Amino acid sequence: MTTTAAAMARPDSSEHAAYYERYTKLVPEGDIVAILTNQLDETLQLLRGIDEQRAAYRDAPDKWSIKQLLSHVIDRERVFAYRALRFARNDSTPLTGFDQDQFVNGADFDSRKFSDLVDEFQHVRKATIHLFKPLTDEEWLRRGVANDDAITVRALAHVMAGHVRHHTEILKTRYLRNGGAE
Numbered sequence: 001m002t003t004t005a006a007a008m009a010r011p012d013s014s015e016h017a018a019y020y021e022r023y024t025k026l027v028p029e030g031d032i033v034a035i036l037t038n039q040l041d042e043t044l045q046l047l048r049g050i051d052e053q054r055a056a057y058r059d060a061p062d063k064w065s066i067k068q069l070l071s072h073v074i075d076r077e078r079v080f081a082y083r084a085l086r087f088a089r090n091d092s093t094p095l096t097g098f099d100q101d102q103f104v105n106g107a108d109f110d111s112r113k114f115s116d117l118v119d120e121f122q123h124v125r126k127a128t129i130h131l132f133k134p135l136t137d138e139e140w141l142r143r144g145v146a147n148d149d150a151i152t153v154r155a156l157a158h159v160m161a162g163h164v165r166h167h168t169e170i171l172k173t174r175y176l177r178n179g180g181a182e
Contacts, residue, residue, distance in 0.1 A: 004136060074117070080160045
Protein backbone atom coordinates (compact mmCIF):
# COMPACT_ATOMS: atom_id res chain seq x y z
CA MET A 1 0.00 0.00 0.00
CA THR A 2 1.07 3.54 -0.66
CA THR A 3 1.71 5.74 2.34
CA THR A 4 -0.97 8.41 2.62
CA ALA A 5 -0.47 12.06 3.48
CA ALA A 6 -2.39 11.54 6.72
CA ALA A 7 -0.07 8.69 7.76
CA MET A 8 2.95 10.95 7.15
CA ALA A 9 1.68 13.84 9.29
CA ARG A 10 1.74 14.19 13.03
CA PRO A 11 -1.61 14.57 14.78
CA ASP A 12 -2.32 18.08 15.97
CA SER A 13 -3.56 18.91 19.45
CA SER A 14 -7.21 18.85 18.31
CA GLU A 15 -6.91 15.13 17.52
CA HIS A 16 -6.43 13.88 21.07
CA ALA A 17 -6.77 14.76 24.73
CA ALA A 18 -3.96 16.85 26.21
CA TYR A 19 -2.70 13.98 28.39
CA TYR A 20 -1.73 11.97 25.28
CA GLU A 21 0.81 14.64 24.34
CA ARG A 22 3.26 12.91 26.68
CA TYR A 23 3.29 10.01 24.20
CA THR A 24 2.79 11.72 20.84
CA LYS A 25 5.73 14.07 21.43
CA LEU A 26 8.03 11.03 21.69
CA VAL A 27 7.27 9.97 18.12
CA PRO A 28 9.53 11.27 15.33
CA GLU A 29 8.21 12.87 12.14
CA GLY A 30 7.42 10.52 9.27
CA ASP A 31 5.33 7.59 8.15
CA ILE A 32 3.70 6.25 11.31
CA VAL A 33 3.40 2.73 9.88
CA ALA A 34 7.14 2.66 9.17
CA ILE A 35 7.81 4.07 12.64
CA LEU A 36 5.71 1.33 14.25
CA THR A 37 7.51 -1.29 12.13
CA ASN A 38 11.00 -0.02 12.98
CA GLN A 39 10.04 0.29 16.63
CA LEU A 40 9.03 -3.37 16.66
CA ASP A 41 12.51 -4.43 15.55
CA GLU A 42 14.23 -2.14 18.08
CA THR A 43 11.98 -3.24 20.93
CA LEU A 44 12.41 -6.93 20.14
CA GLN A 45 16.18 -6.50 20.17
CA LEU A 46 15.98 -4.95 23.64
CA LEU A 47 13.53 -7.51 25.00
CA ARG A 48 15.40 -10.52 23.64
CA GLY A 49 18.43 -9.41 25.63
CA ILE A 50 16.53 -9.96 28.90
CA ASP A 51 16.68 -13.44 30.40
CA GLU A 52 13.96 -15.16 32.39
CA GLN A 53 15.51 -14.34 35.77
CA ARG A 54 15.94 -10.65 34.92
CA ALA A 55 12.34 -10.49 33.63
CA ALA A 56 11.07 -11.07 37.19
CA TYR A 57 12.96 -7.98 38.44
CA ARG A 58 11.05 -5.07 40.01
CA ASP A 59 12.76 -1.73 40.52
CA ALA A 60 10.83 -1.36 43.80
CA PRO A 61 8.61 -3.75 45.81
CA ASP A 62 5.42 -1.90 44.81
CA LYS A 63 6.34 -1.61 41.11
CA TRP A 64 5.58 -3.92 38.22
CA SER A 65 8.03 -6.61 37.22
CA ILE A 66 9.54 -6.47 33.73
CA LYS A 67 7.05 -9.19 32.74
CA GLN A 68 4.17 -7.10 34.04
CA LEU A 69 5.48 -3.97 32.32
CA LEU A 70 5.64 -5.79 28.97
CA SER A 71 2.18 -7.25 29.56
CA HIS A 72 0.87 -3.74 30.22
CA VAL A 73 2.36 -2.59 26.91
CA ILE A 74 0.71 -5.52 25.12
CA ASP A 75 -2.69 -4.93 26.73
CA ARG A 76 -2.57 -1.22 26.01
CA GLU A 77 -1.66 -1.85 22.37
CA ARG A 78 -4.64 -4.18 22.06
CA VAL A 79 -7.02 -1.64 23.58
CA PHE A 80 -5.73 1.21 21.41
CA ALA A 81 -5.84 -0.98 18.28
CA TYR A 82 -9.44 -1.93 19.06
CA ARG A 83 -10.32 1.73 19.38
CA ALA A 84 -8.54 2.50 16.12
CA LEU A 85 -10.39 -0.33 14.37
CA ARG A 86 -13.78 0.88 15.57
CA PHE A 87 -13.10 4.48 14.60
CA ALA A 88 -11.45 3.65 11.26
CA ARG A 89 -14.56 1.63 10.37
CA ASN A 90 -16.65 4.72 11.13
CA ASP A 91 -18.21 3.35 14.33
CA SER A 92 -19.06 6.36 16.45
CA THR A 93 -20.14 4.43 19.54
CA PRO A 94 -18.36 5.95 22.56
CA LEU A 95 -15.94 3.49 24.15
CA THR A 96 -15.20 3.20 27.85
CA GLY A 97 -11.82 3.56 29.47
CA PHE A 98 -9.99 0.85 31.36
CA ASP A 99 -7.93 0.55 34.52
CA GLN A 100 -4.36 -0.41 33.64
CA ASP A 101 -3.61 -1.61 37.16
CA GLN A 102 -6.67 -3.84 37.15
CA PHE A 103 -5.52 -5.31 33.84
CA VAL A 104 -2.04 -6.08 35.22
CA ASN A 105 -3.34 -7.36 38.54
CA GLY A 106 -6.06 -9.40 36.82
CA ALA A 107 -3.60 -11.87 35.34
CA ASP A 108 -0.58 -13.75 36.65
CA PHE A 109 1.95 -12.47 34.15
CA ASP A 110 4.88 -13.32 36.41
CA SER A 111 4.13 -17.04 36.00
CA ARG A 112 4.45 -16.82 32.22
CA LYS A 113 7.66 -17.36 30.28
CA PHE A 114 9.16 -14.06 29.27
CA SER A 115 9.99 -15.37 25.80
CA ASP A 116 6.26 -16.09 25.31
CA LEU A 117 5.41 -12.52 26.30
CA VAL A 118 8.01 -11.21 23.85
CA ASP A 119 6.47 -13.34 21.10
CA GLU A 120 3.02 -12.08 22.04
CA PHE A 121 4.21 -8.46 21.80
CA GLN A 122 5.63 -9.20 18.36
CA HIS A 123 2.35 -10.70 17.12
CA VAL A 124 0.20 -7.95 18.59
CA ARG A 125 2.37 -5.23 17.04
CA LYS A 126 2.37 -6.99 13.67
CA ALA A 127 -1.43 -7.14 13.81
CA THR A 128 -1.47 -3.41 14.61
CA ILE A 129 0.75 -2.69 11.61
CA HIS A 130 -1.52 -4.73 9.36
CA LEU A 131 -4.53 -2.81 10.68
CA PHE A 132 -2.93 0.54 9.84
CA LYS A 133 -1.19 -0.27 6.52
CA PRO A 134 -4.21 -0.10 4.21
CA LEU A 135 -5.93 2.93 5.77
CA THR A 136 -6.92 5.80 3.53
CA ASP A 137 -6.49 9.46 4.43
CA GLU A 138 -10.15 9.58 5.35
CA GLU A 139 -9.84 6.58 7.69
CA TRP A 140 -6.70 7.98 9.38
CA LEU A 141 -8.58 11.17 10.18
CA ARG A 142 -11.76 9.59 11.50
CA ARG A 143 -12.38 10.16 15.16
CA GLY A 144 -14.31 8.63 17.96
CA VAL A 145 -14.73 8.99 21.68
CA ALA A 146 -12.85 6.77 24.12
CA ASN A 147 -12.73 7.34 27.85
CA ASP A 148 -14.86 10.50 27.33
CA ASP A 149 -12.30 12.11 25.00
CA ALA A 150 -12.30 12.47 21.22
CA ILE A 151 -9.32 10.97 19.38
CA THR A 152 -8.44 10.26 15.75
CA VAL A 153 -7.13 7.00 14.36
CA ARG A 154 -3.88 8.81 13.45
CA ALA A 155 -3.50 10.06 17.01
CA LEU A 156 -4.07 6.53 18.35
CA ALA A 157 -1.24 5.23 16.15
CA HIS A 158 1.08 7.93 17.48
CA VAL A 159 -0.02 7.27 21.07
CA MET A 160 0.79 3.58 20.59
CA ALA A 161 4.27 4.33 19.28
CA GLY A 162 4.90 6.88 22.04
CA HIS A 163 3.60 4.54 24.73
CA VAL A 164 6.06 1.82 23.71
CA ARG A 165 8.90 4.36 23.54
CA HIS A 166 7.96 5.66 27.01
CA HIS A 167 8.05 2.18 28.52
CA THR A 168 11.23 1.06 26.75
CA GLU A 169 12.96 4.11 28.20
CA ILE A 170 11.67 3.19 31.67
CA LEU A 171 12.90 -0.35 31.09
CA LYS A 172 16.36 0.89 30.08
CA THR A 173 16.78 3.56 32.76
CA ARG A 174 15.07 2.03 35.78
CA TYR A 175 14.91 -1.71 35.35
CA LEU A 176 18.00 -2.66 33.44
CA ARG A 177 20.51 -0.02 34.54
CA ASN A 178 19.48 -0.03 38.20
CA GLY A 179 19.12 -3.79 38.18
CA GLY A 180 22.69 -4.20 36.98
CA ALA A 181 21.86 -5.65 33.58
CA GLU A 182 23.72 -3.00 31.59
